[in-house]
Amino acid sequence: MEAGKVTLIGLVGKPNAGKSTFFKASTSSDVEIANYPFTTIGSNRGVAFIRDECPHKELDVKCDPNNSRCINGTRFVPVQLIDVAGLVPGAYKGKGLGNEFLDQLRQADALIHVVDASGSTDLKGNPVESDEHDPTEDIGFLENEIKMWLYGILNEKWGSIVKKVENENNKLLDEISNKYTGIGIKKRSIKLSLNKTQLDQEKPSKWNKSDIVEVAEEIRKQSKPILISANKVDISSEENIKKITKKHQPTVPTGAKAELILQKAEKKGYINYVPGESSFEIIEPSKITEEQKKGLDFIKENILDKYDGTGVQKSLEKTVRDLLNMIVVYPVEDESDYTNKQGETLPDAYLLKKGSTPKDLARKIHSEIADKYLYAKDAKSGRRISDDTELKNGDVIKIVSSA
Ligand SMILES: Nc1nc2c(ncn2[C@@H]2O[C@H](COP(=O)(O)OP(=O)(O)O)[C@@H](O)[C@H]2O)c(=O)[nH]1
Ligand SMILES: [Mg+2]
Known part of the structure; x- marks a missing residue:
């Protein structure tokens, strides 16, 4: 793994499936990070987050996150998301936006295929009578x-x-x-x-x-693994969701629009809601209209309760954890108090492939630290660990190098 390389997830699918809605719902939340390791992010590129339990709780210290954010003991670890240009059949032959699509695809570590599970858009994304199109056709088409x-x-x-x-x-x-x-x-x-x-x-x-x-x-299976977000659950039949799930794993039933609505209501101070959770709380019932109350009740009943959340955050996390097999590891420079040179506690959180060793972590931090790697210590136990130790999720590791 290259030093500093950030995991990149591509959102793909035909026009009107809900990619941009999903993108906005994953990248515009209030979770801002001070110093994220990306410099330029274009209009269709953004930062999304994977949640992890911050080790500060277990270690009973106060953390000073740097490359990520900690909210109430949950660490939000950044990944990049690209809203890939709409795909039409024949893209690989250079049709439509094909070449732009392929160029963005090239950079992605994994793909989330946003499928319109309602069947109300055809293979090219044009609106049709509800349920006229079989959404499972979209799966084969994209893989092809x-x-x-x-x-x-x-x-x-x-x-x-x-x-x-x-x-x-x-x-x-x-x-x-x-x-x-x-x-x-x-x-x-x-x-x-x-x-x-x-x-x-x-x-x-x-x-x-x-x-x-x-x-x-x-x-393709090895290098561009795909998760399906069966989107528009609010207007999809259960049968369609089942059919898609049967045809492709993993599939996550998703309501991208509902996620966006909940985040907006949260920003306006109407509700308490944290992306990824399966419930919200109305703060001041008198502040919202009857119409808004109905909308929120609909989301609770038909999406949150039924599918354990809107599926947006779950899609991202399943992609990183299950498809890419990644874990979160916390490097520190002083293992006695879990700090870096500036005295910040548990400053960084890195995503690494399962099976990574301390040297892989060193490589992720800086190529020079990897080149001059001497040994590593598990900060939680204070013990030196061997070079072939497989790191675990939540590990706090000190790398000793002569750099
Ligand atoms: N009912 C419903 N509509 C959605 C959902 N997500 C997106 N849409 C709508 O689908 C249309 C296309 O969405 P967009 O995000 O622009 O699709 P894109 O072309 O794939 O980027 C818009 O009218 C969205 O409001 C959803 O979860 N439920
Ligand atoms: Mg779009």
Whole structure:
């Protein structure tokens, strides 16, 4: 993992599915962070948050968060979100906004596919009679677009790949990795994918089109894992939600518009509500109109109670925790009082892949600290830990380096 690289989630889907609503609901909450590690963030790029229990409670200290925020013992760890340009069928052939879409896709670590679960928009996002369109069609369509894009990159150079492998004894893995370097697909993902297909890696000249497509599909699964937000639950049939969930895992029933409405009501001081929670409290019933009360009751009954929240925060957290397999780790420089050089307590929270070691954490902080890594200490126990220790969620770690 590169130093300072922030996890990036792409919101994808056809027009009118609710991507921008989801984006706004995840990136415009009042949770501001002082020094977040991103410099420029364009109109369709924002910061969203993953919640973690802040170790300050367990350690009985007061924290001074720096790259994240702590609210009532919950740490909000930043990730980046891109609202990817609307996707239309045939994007991989350069149709519509295809190329812009693919360029943004390239940068994403994982995707949230926002699906209009109500079936009231067709495959291109045009409004149709409610429930006329089968939303499960959208799932295959999006996977196909990405798969065919990856296939196209390989297929274009297949002749030269074959030559390099069969005449020059190069490894197929290396040749395919070279073709995908610009897309940020790791060699490890390609290796896993190739092995899974059981195709003959010594004889790529024998492969037909469907073999290359099969490899592209495996690489898509490895490098761009997808979570589905079955959006517009407020106007969707339960049957549609079930159908989508059956076809794709993970799927999270979502009400992006409801999330936005709750946040607005919270900002106006009508309710107490924290994004991600499954309930809210009306602060002053006399302040809201009968109409507003009805709207809030509808959201409570049909979304929050039924699906345990609006699903927006859950989609983000499931993507990071379950699809990307990430944990939160807290590096410190003084393990006796959990501070950095400035004396700030538990200043930073980093997302790392499960299975990461202390050296991976060092790499995430700064390449120089990794290069001059000596050893690490678990601040909670005060003990030195071995270099191959797998870090756990909530660990507080001191890296000792000669940097
Ligand atoms: N009923 C309902 N409408 C929604 C929901 N989320 C988004 N919409 C509506 O769907 C339309 C398209 O939303 P938008 O976010 O612009 O979709 P995008 O084209 O995918 O970015 C707008 O009219 C939204 O208000 C939802 O959860 N429920
Ligand atoms: Mg939009």
